């Protein structure tokens with residue numbers, strides 16, 4: 001059986017507040033058809049794909065907030081994605097704002113197989129930004145206000161002939177996200193992001209946005225012997241510029257495909273899952289080389305302290 005997974009990284013250009021779900025889904029279906037024409041097995045969409053990146057605004061009306069969330073998946077509005085995927089025989093992953101029947105709010109991603117069945121779900125754990133109203137910022141980043149911390153850890157799923165994992169946006173900056181999946185023998189990590197270029201508390205980082213994006217995804221791929229597919233929602237959304245740079249990264253740490261625009265753009269690569277093997281068997285043979293008893297501080301402590309070293 002082939003261990004090649006042909007992946008389409010379906011970068012999305014900006015989505016304005018006035019754009020309807022139907023308009024966004026039509027753009028996604030277009031990218032999905034393009035991916036199918038390139039014989040993709042799987043097409044990867046960004047974080048919170050279906051709407052503008054609403055955590056940039058402080059909102060007080062729960063009704064206004066909940067309008068950005070999906071109560072069901074698929075819904076009437078998102079059903080065309082599933083119907084078209086089934087017709088084309090293509091899988092996909094999708095990020096969206098999830099409102100559960102119990103009234104809980106998560107920043108979620110799902111993995112959908114070639115029969116249009118949801119086979120995996122991940123809820124974002126590293127929620128960046130702030131929880132309170134900070135109107136001094138040109139654009140706020142209120143993920144800590146609008147979402148709960150994900151409660152599913154990082155799972156992996158047997159799908160597309162390999163071991164698949166998911167993370168969402170800010171998770172990619174944290175080595176723990178990759179390693180929890182690395183310890184489950186992940187072979188391909190799918191992740192979507194919305195990354196504003198401007199970081200109000202640290203504007204000196206702005207010029208390094210693309211560099212940091214590449215740095216973390218390439219390191220995560222190499223250090224865990226896994227493919228990483230990182231997909232942006234990019235461009236100027238409601239006056240806020242978000243970086244592109246959607247990338248398909250090999251377990252070697254090399255970028256083998258990258259978006260050139262900040263718009264809807266499909267990047268395709270044939271990914272051999274067996275390329276993971278030599279990294280997992282040698283340099284990053286965890287069983288042979290890891291020393292978890294020396295890593296206890298990582299799980300027992302959250303923030304940095306100054307520990308007297310003598």
Ligand code: CDV
Nearest residue numbers: 128141169170194195196
């Ligand atoms: N959506 C995100 O998680 N964005 C963050 C920004 C705020 C730094 C990111 O890590 O790209």
